Amino acid sequence: SDWSEDSWSDYGSRGKVGTALGRTVPGENVLFPDIFHTDHLFFYERFRTYQDYILADCKASEVKLFIAEYLEKVLEPSGWQAIWRTDVFDVVVGVFDVDYASLKAVVEFSEPYLFESQDSSFTLECMQELLELKGHQILLQELWVVYDESGEFDQTALAIEHVRFFYRCIWRTWDEEEEDDFDYFVRCVEPRLRLHYDILEHRVPSGLVADYQSLLSQCEELYEKFLNVRNSISTSDSDSEVENVSMVEGLKLYEKVEHLKQKLKLIENPLLRYVFGYQKYGSLQAKGQRIMGAKVTHVVSLTMMTSLLRLLMRDKFCPESCEDVEIQFHSDPLAAVNACYEGDTVIICPGHYVVDGVFCIADSIELEGYGLPDDIVIEKQGKGDNFFDCTGANVRISGLKLVQHDAVEGILNVHHGKTTLENCVLQCETTGITVRMSAELLMKNSDLYGAKGAGVEIYPGSTCTLLHNGIHHCKEGILIKNFLDEDYDAPKITMVNNVIHNNEGYGVVLVRPVMPSEVKDATAQTTKGENIKTKENEFHEFLVLGLFCMTVVTFPPFPALGNTQPTQSGDVTACGEGSGQEQQPECGTEELELCERAETAGQSDSSYEIANGLGATSAKKSKRHKKRLSELGITEADDNLMSQDMFISVEGNQFKWNGKGSFGTFVF
Numbered sequence: 001s002d003w004s005e006d007s008w009s010d011y012g013s014r015g016k017v018g019t020a021l022g023r024t025v026p027g028e029n030v031l032f033p034d035i036f037h038t039d040h041l042f043f044y045e046r047f048r049t050y051q052d053y054i055l056a057d058c059k060a061s062e063v064k065l066f067i068a069e070y071l072e073k074v075l076e077p078s079g080w081q082a083i084w085r086t087d088v089f090d091v092v093v094g095v096f097d098v099d100y101a102s103l104k105a106v107v108e109f110s111e112p113y114l115f116e117s118q119d120s121s122f123t124l125e126c127m128q129e130l131l132e133l134k135g136h137q138i139l140l141q142e143l144w145v146v147y148d149e150s151g152e153f154d155q156t157a158l159a160i161e162h163v164r165f166f167y168r169c170i171w172r173t174w175d176e177e178e179e180d181d182f183d184y185f186v187r188c189v190e191p192r193l194r195l196h197y198d199i200l201e202h203r204v205p206s207g208l209v210a211d212y213q214s215l216l217s218q219c220e221e222l223y224e225k226f227l228n229v230r231n232s233i234s235t236s237d238s239d240s241e242v243e244n245v246s247m248v249e250g251l252k253l254y255e256k257v258e259h260l261k262q263k264l265k266l267i268e269n270p271l272l273r274y275v276f277g278y279q280k281y282g283s284l285q286a287k288g289q290r291i292m293g294a295k296v297t298h299v300v301s302l303t304m305m306t307s308l309l310r311l312l313m314r315d316k317f318c319p320e321s322c323e324d325v326e327i328q329f330h331s332d333p334l335a336a337v338n339a340c341y342e343g344d345t346v347i348i349c350p351g352h353y354v355v356d357g358v359f360c361i362a363d364s365i366e367l368e369g370y371g372l373p374d375d376i377v378i379e380k381q382g383k384g385d386n387f388f389d390c391t392g393a394n395v396r397i398s399g400l401k402l403v404q405h406d407a408v409e410g411i412l413n414v415h416h417g418k419t420t421l422e423n424c425v426l427q428c429e430t431t432g433i434t435v436r437m438s439a440e441l442l443m444k445n446s447d448l449y450g451a452k453g454a455g456v457e458i459y460p461g462s463t464c465t466l467l468h469n470g471i472h473h474c475k476e477g478i479l480i481k482n483f484l485d486e487d488y489d490a491p492k493i494t495m496v497n498n499v500i501h502n503n504e505g506y507g508v509v510l511v512r513p514v515m516p517s518e519v520k521d522a523t524a525q526t527t528k529g530e531n532i533k534t535k536e537n538e539f540h541e542f543l544v545l546g547l548f549c550m551t552v553v554t555f556p557p558f559p560a561l562g563n564t565q566p567t568q569s570g571d572v573t574a575c576g577e578g579s580g581q582e583q584q585p586e587c588g589t590e591e592l593e594l595c596e597r598a599e600t601a602g603q604s605d606s607s608y609e610i611a612n613g614l615g616a617t618s619a620k621k622s623k624r625h626k627k628r629l630s631e632l633g634i635t636e637a638d639d640n641l642m643s644q645d646m647f648i649s650v651e652g653n654q655f656k657w658n659g660k661g662s663f664g665t666f667v668f
Contacts, residue, residue: 019151021158026083026144031114032092034147035083036157039165043197047190049162050170055185060178063171067163068100071140075100076156081110082143088122091115092146093138103163104137141167169196174223174261191268204273205386205409212267219260226253286362286392289342296326298336301349304329308349312370316347333359333367333378340365348400350375359388361395364417369399373425379403388412390419390439401425410457414439421446428455432474435491437461443469454479455503458491465494476505477658482512482646490646501656506664508655513667 022037058066077098084093084107092114097106109131113124131138141164145157170192178188195212198204229250233243266272290296297316301308317325330336334355336346342363350371355378369376378400380387386409387402394417402424404411410431412421418440426432426446431453435441440463441456448455451474458464458480471477477500482490500507655662 019149019154021154023147026090032083032090032116033081035144036147036154038157038161041161043193046162046165047193050166050189050193051185054162055189057183057185060175060184060188063175063184064103067103067166071098071103071159071163072100074155074159076153080148080153080156081146083146084138084142085144086142088119089115089117089127091127093143095143099137102137103140105140105143106136107131107138108136140164173220174257191270194270195268198270202408208267208273212264215260215263219257219264222253222257222260226250226257229253287341288363294326295343295345296328296341298328298330298339298344298346299349300330300333300336300346300353302331302351302353312347316370337361337365337367348376352377352379354379354381356381358386361388361390361392364392364394366396367398367400371399373399373401373423377401377403380405380407386410386413390414391416393417395419396422397424398422399424401427403427404429410434410451410453414441418442420444428474431457433457435459435462435464441465443467445469449473451475457481458493460491461489463492466496466498468497471498471500472502474503476509477503477507478509480508480510480646482510493647494649495647495653496649497652499654499656501654501658503658505658505660507658507662509664509666511666
């Protein structure tokens, strides 16, 4: 499209008097001129420029061409100065021409010569020799435009900044080989740009950031090896055994690169970023037992009064016991936990404790509140990834109120071993409790609320037992992740007498990959008369499935769940068809008839028969709903989430007033 000067009047300085950009000192060398301050741009500024002015709807193979066209419209071809920066030296140069196709500027050293070298042996003569070898052409992203108050070079400085940022933070060496069936901006630029700013604004856990950088480095290294192998094969005309070996090696490298690319895309995708998971504290080492196996009881109190000490001696240290117990006193619960060894106990007295740090518990210890949870508050202060990280074989936390603020990760992460949480109150910030792969959580008589993600996240291969808890006012109640790796089994979940209510989304939601049969069915409906997409393209498409309608009762609605107690008519709650919204006991006509028949039949009708009736009605409605969705090419979720093999026992749970319904499935 044609761009006029007016279209740029609100961007940069065209049409304005004086510069609209700030200035910054380039380094410690006071002789160097100031440069334009352009690396502080907001997300929306970069987003708008890449989408509207530079890349638009270009394909991966057209990126360089589109950038060249953009630079030709906004870049001053000559008459400006810049600092040429490398890892070894900085030097001031003058720009005399721009080769837009190669994204390079034709430069000469400015007079007087101003340069700074990290290596004393790299002199000005060496720089001149290097410049001549390069044909006096320097990549634009290596140039920082010298500040000018007139405003004439504002757009030049901004344009170079956008190019520099793109090749540093967005572009990948393998992008050019991406298929051209997709919009490059939508597929690659936007998710990477969002991830970059999420990291800058501390919205991504540091462990996940480290994993992403590590995966990116591995992928770049393997891709370079793959290119070398591929080039060696393409330049050889022989059909020798050596070439065959190279082809096999190339295929192996290609598979590894593709595997790493998929992992990178999972992290780049904001919806699946936290589904990916990572083992952040896998290397945390336990201290083990003390010498001679001694165990210590740590007492935490803001102030220790004699009256409190007498109560502790009466309740916690039995006078009748002949065994001597070593006691250590602390005023900070974090210091007490850090002083623990295997088998120690921490008793926390009433008070409001503000801590700035993470509780990393690698040994089997017990944290016990002495009093009511609301009287023993541990509050997280300052920004940080998480609050409690547990890797001990048998960790027990009881009688505490945990308050989290301004966090990135959940309030409690169980990475390894077993953690028991009893009689606690958890006021969350991001997600609530995360049960990682191969870990185990037992949560009893506790109250969890306020999570902006899920109240409880359950990963594959984990074990989670929830007994008599309240989970409410979260984004989702319980999020179950039944995938990630073939080496992990489905999680094992027990839910008894929990009340899951007032959550913004679903009470319980299952995340799982789309089954091959579902992909086949969906593809068959949507590709009549069209070419079938490749497997790689199908992998990248996300299906947000219609969420099934289920009648929910306070006992599990199917006999396989193990509850056969009679049902009261007032215990029935239904969710509306199609939308999944939970409603008050105004059931549909068919459910009302069943409820009335159950009530008038008396005790002769067992809950088994009622549940079967409700199940049959729900299945009938679900079948009709599935048929309508299949016409749109959408695959429906399982009829009964709670009958999945992962549920060991589900009894007496109540689901009330959850925004989208009681149960849902997300398939990707």
